Amino acid sequence: MINDKTRNSPAGAQHLLPPLPYADNALDPVISARTMSIHYGKHHKTYVDNLNKLITGTELTDLTLQEVISATVGQADKAGIFNHAAQVWNHTFYWNSLSPKGGGEPPLVLKQKIESSFGDLDSCKKELATAAMTQFGSGWAWLIMNGDKLEVTKTANAELPLTKGIKPLLVIDVWEHAYYLDYQNRRVDYVNAVIEKLINWGFAESNLG
Numbered sequence: 607m608i609n610d611k612t613r614n615s616p617a618g619a620q621h622l623l624p625p626l627p628y629a630d631n632a633l634d635p636v637i638s639a640r641t642m643s644i645h646y647g648k649h650h651k652t653y654v655d656n657l658n659k660l661i662t663g664t665e666l667t668d669l670t671l672q673e674v675i676s677a678t679v680g681q682a683d684k685a686g687i688f689n690h691a692a693q694v695w696n697h698t699f700y701w702n703s704l705s706p707k708g709g710g711e712p713p714l715v716l717k718q719k720i721e722s723s724f725g726d727l728d729s730c731k732k733e734l735a736t737a738a739m740t741q742f743g744s745g746w747a748w749l750i751m752n753g754d755k756l757e758v759t760k761t762a763n764a765e766l767p768l769t770k771g772i773k774p775l776l777v778i779d780v781w782e783h784a785y786y787l788d789y790q791n792r793r794v795d796y797v798n799a800v801i802e803k804l805i806n807w808g809f810a811e812s813n814l815g
């Protein structure tokens with residue numbers, strides 16, 4: 607799980623853009639350095655910057671990122687703060703869900719969980735791809751742990767499973783900004799390439815907890 611223990615300084619809003627876990631060209635050619643520079647360097651950074659602006663002077667400044675998410679979910683007057691906080695969290699989780707050495711076979715413990723939940727790895731990957739393809743508009747496709755069982759789910763916009771008490775294991779960003787420069791409208795090609803070549807099963811296993 608991503609470390610979210612760092613509290614903000616007493617001086618106020620100080621959520622930080624976490625460093626990428628790899629170089630910005632490390633996922634090329636599945637995800638180009640150009641996409642990374644804009645997706646991480648502009649989109650993710652802007653979510654962080656806007657979150658800090660939005661919470662400045664509010665009672666939320668001393669909370670961790672997850673606490674901000676929990677404190678604002680489902681509240682119409684705090685939707686802007688929730689959306690930015692959740693997008694900061696989702697993107698950090700997404701970068702960690704990918705790896706230049708990703709794809710292939712999951713480590714043993716996760717593999718056994720996948721087989722007991724989905725039958726086999728291919729069925730798990732197919733469900734993940736279907737969720738990513740059928741999320742209408744912007745959103746996210748997740749591998750989650752629901753009770754003792756692994757499941758696939760999808761969320762719209764900034765929504766995330768954490769707010770329902772469900773543990774996420776990995777995520778694929780299916781907002782157009784994640785793939786449009788490299789794949790234009792071909793979301794299916796982006797999703798399949800990510801699942802086959804980049805998906806970080808080791809990160810998912812580390813989140814089984």
Ligand code: MN
Nearest residue numbers: 779781783784
């Ligand atoms: Mn994104």
